[in-house]
Amino acid sequence: MKKAKLVNCIFGCLVAIIVTISSAWSAQDEKNSPGFAWKDGAEIYTKICAYCHEAHVGPQIRNRELPAAYIRAIVRNGNRAMPAFRPSEIDDESLIKLADFISNKEAQH
Amino acid sequence: MASQYIALPKGVSEKNFNAAIRDFRKVLGDTSVLTSAEQLAPYIKTMMPVPDGDHTPSAALLATTVEQIQKIVAICNQYKVPVWMISTGKNLGYGSAAPAERGQVVLDLKRMNRILEVDKDLAFALVEPGATYQQLYDYIKEHKLGLWLSMPAPSAIAGPVGNTLDRGVGYTPYGEHFLFACGMEVVLANGEVLRTGMGSMPNSNTWQVFKWGYGPYLDGIFTQSNYGIVTKFGFWLMPEPPAFKPFVIQYQHEEDIVEIVETIRPLRISGVIPNAVVIAHALYEAPVKAKRSDYVSGPGSIPDEAVYRIMKDHKLGIWNVYAALYGTQEQIDVNWKIVTQAFGESGKAKILTEQEAADDPAFAYRAKLMRGEMTLTEFSLYNWRGGGGSMWFAPVSQARGSETLKQMALTKQIFAKYGLDYSGEFIVGMRDMHHIVDVLYDKTDPEQTKAAYQCFDELLTEFSARGYGTYRVNTAFMDKVAETYGPVQRKVHKTLKKALDPNGIIAPGKSGIR
Ligand SMILES: Cc1cc2nc3c(=O)[nH]c(=O)nc-3n(C[C@H](O)[C@H](O)[C@H](O)COP(=O)(O)OP(=O)(O)OC[C@H]3O[C@@H](n4cnc5c(N)ncnc54)[C@H](O)[C@@H]3O)c2cc1C
Numbered sequence: 001m002k003k004a005k006l007v008n009c010i011f012g013c014l015v016a017i018i019v020t021i022s023s024a025w026s027a028q029d030e031k032n033s034p035g036f037a038w039k040d041g042a043e044i045y046t047k048i049c050a051y052c053h054e055a056h057v058g059p060q061i062r063n064r065e066l067p068a069a070y071i072r073a074i075v076r077n078g079n080r081a082m083p084a085f086r087p088s089e090i091d092d093e094s095l096i097k098l099a100d101f102i103s104n105k106e107a108q109h
Numbered sequence: 110m111a112s113q114y115i116a117l118p119k120g121v122s123e124k125n126f127n128a129a130i131r132d133f134r135k136v137l138g139d140t141s142v143l144t145s146a147e148q149l150a151p152y153i154k155t156m157m158p159v160p161d162g163d164h165t166p167s168a169a170l171l172a173t174t175v176e177q178i179q180k181i182v183a184i185c186n187q188y189k190v191p192v193w194m195i196s197t198g199k200n201l202g203y204g205s206a207a208p209a210e211r212g213q214v215v216l217d218l219k220r221m222n223r224i225l226e227v228d229k230d231l232a233f234a235l236v237e238p239g240a241t242y243q244q245l246y247d248y249i250k251e252h253k254l255g256l257w258l259s260m261p262a263p264s265a266i267a268g269p270v271g272n273t274l275d276r277g278v279g280y281t282p283y284g285e286h287f288l289f290a291c292g293m294e295v296v297l298a299n300g301e302v303l304r305t306g307m308g309s310m311p312n313s314n315t316w317q318v319f320k321w322g323y324g325p326y327l328d329g330i331f332t333q334s335n336y337g338i339v340t341k342f343g344f345w346l347m348p349e350p351p352a353f354k355p356f357v358i359q360y361q362h363e364e365d366i367v368e369i370v371e372t373i374r375p376l377r378i379s380g381v382i383p384n385a386v387v388i389a390h391a392l393y394e395a396p397v398k399a400k401r402s403d404y405v406s407g408p409g410s411i412p413d414e415a416v417y418r419i420m421k422d423h424k425l426g427i428w429n430v431y432a433a434l435y436g437t438q439e440q441i442d443v444n445w446k447i448v449t450q451a452f453g454e455s456g457k458a459k460i461l462t463e464q465e466a467a468d469d470p471a472f473a474y475r476a477k478l479m480r481g482e483m484t485l486t487e488f489s490l491y492n493w494r495g496g497g498g499s500m501w502f503a504p505v506s507q508a509r510g511s512e513t514l515k516q517m518a519l520t521k522q523i524f525a526k527y528g529l530d531y532s533g534e535f536i537v538g539m540r541d542m543h544h545i546v547d548v549l550y551d552k553t554d555p556e557q558t559k560a561a562y563q564c565f566d567e568l569l570t571e572f573s574a575r576g577y578g579t580y581r582v583n584t585a586f587m588d589k590v591a592e593t594y595g596p597v598q599r600k601v602h603k604t605l606k607k608a609l610d611p612n613g614i615i616a617p618g619k620s621g622i623r
Contacts, residue, residue, distance in 0.1 A: 036244055057489050057492070076147075076151050080497035081491030084205075086152065086206065086217065086219065087143075089219055
């Protein structure tokens with residue numbers, strides 16, 4: 001038991017040291033361009049939603065004046081067969097744009 | 110006093126967890142450490158027939174750099190807090206984005222999503238875990254690189270890192286994805302950063318072109334495992350061929366699977382048919398075209414008579430063999446002759462190409478998958494029963510007709526016992542087949558949910574008793590499958606775990622390893 005604790009402690013200290021040493025190497029790579037970001041609601045709709053909701057897999061959702069809050073809740077929680085989408089996939093700001101895009105009448109775009 | 114968390118990691122006090130969360134926030138900032146029920150909702154939904162509470166995370170961490178991940182593992186070691194990694198987090202039917210065990214912290218790498226390099230000449234890519242196939246597809250198109258992806262059916266919303274690390278499959282000649290992986294960067298539990306293969310050598314430019322490096326090959330131990338956190342991943346892409354010819358071959362009787370497999374095997378091994386062929390049962394294809402309720406009502410499996418009606422109404426075979434030829438037109442012409450001769454011999458096969466079947470929705474989406482185009486049409490499967498319940502039963506079979514027939518008959522028999530339908534397909538590897546069956550059930554119906562659980566459990570028991578192993582499984586059954594591979598493998602897995610992660614902070618429970 002004691003031995004296990006000691007091993008854990010040594011391991012913990014090692015971790016701290018290694019993080020300091022090897023972060024310099026990995027940090028170089030992190031300077032590159034930032035990651036992917038969504039342009040607007042239409043792009044998210046086309047590159048995620050439409051593959052089901054415009055393909056007779058999921059129900060049609062555009063032009064039905066679905067409340068934006070309802071859309072946001074379904075995206076985050078999923079619904080039966082529909083997977084949930086995390087804020088890391090569709091950030092909160094983009095989700096507002098997406099919900100607007102879906103709930104607004106097509107003519108307004 | 111009620112806990113401020115929706116779950117806690119096993120054996121970690123709230124006080125210690127508070128301290129860990131405080132330290133995570135110092136590294137990532139407040140907005141990238143999620144702990145409320147509302148924030149964690151998308152990490153909880155699974156398709157498995159077990160209570161969501163069994164797989165509820167305590168928190169989710171949205172890391173974006175290797176350095177952050179190194180600091181996270183240090184905190185995890187300090188407080189003995191386990192993390193569960195997801196890359197794109199769409200492991201649907203295998204556990205989705207939820208952790209293997211209640212209370213684990215999800216380390217969500219989706220925001221670490223840069224495409225670091227795509228080399229047109231050497232046809233390889235180096236990406237971060239959060240990059241999706243859609244992102245890569247757009248990148249390749251935008252830069253006119255003339256390269257094709259191989260992806261699983263959830264294409265657009267999944268990604269190469271998570272899929273390959275779970276040893277997933279696609280449908281092009283590069284369909285056995287891990288065969289085409291080349292070089293990883295891995296953050297180890299002690300915070301060290303390992304680059305596998307040639308990546309270990311400073312200034313090497315061969316990390317993405319030579320898989321083996323020097324000494325024991327390590328990449329394999331970071332797949333379906335919990336020995337490290339993969340932060341960069343290299344893989345090969347297929348040059349766009351000058352010509353592409355998808356086709357489907359339909360058969361009318363279930364026993365014909367023997368002839369199909371015996372015909373395909375030599376064509377596949379010799380490379381005449383280069384891609385991961387799919388032999389799909391009518392009930393795997395039917396949801397794209399038909400509604401179950403139009404053919405059957407009430408409890409129980411769908412009767413064979415109804416399946417034959419569906420086939421007739423929707424122009425399906427009981428088996429539908431999807432494959433493609435790739436290359437120059439001359440190469441395709443030669444190989445097409447060989448294929449049609451081989452399949453034409455018995456007079457049982459109906460061979461259709463794009464000319465006859467382009468408008469058929471099942472053919473159209475299969476053709477897309479065989480050329481690396483985005484589609485989510487296969488999600489139609491979930492309309493069959495409704496209610497969002499699904500588990501993939503995925504035993505491996507020899508590419509031998511008699512074996513595939515045996516596996517199908519056994520599966521059907523067990524499904525019938527629990528009133529479920531056999532939605533199965535065989536994905537043809539180089540010498541094996543992944544027998545993939547979607548255990549579809551209505552998760553809103555407690556009786557069906559219970560039946561699905563018992564059905565899956567019995568499938569695993571009966572198949573392993575006959576020496577049929579499962580290649581991959583959802584998080585509710587990982588221990589059971591690990592058990593079927595025997596004590597020696599389990600011991601070796603555990604020995605490696607102890608050596609690399611003595612505090613057990615990386616995804617305990619993955620593949621039954623703790
Ligand atoms: C209709 C449908 C069809 C499907 N068809 C296919 C198919 O054709 N082929 C197929 O393979 N699958 C298929 N799937 C299953 C699954 O959706 C895919 O395999 C998908 O690619 C996995 O999700 P992901 O790519 O987002 O990986 P993730 O969910 O991100 O990762 C998968 C697993 O890999 C491990 N992991 C992830 N990231 C890391 C990391 N950075 N370091 C270490 N370990 C890590 C974790 O254990 C994680 O659970 C299908 C699912 C559905 C719903």
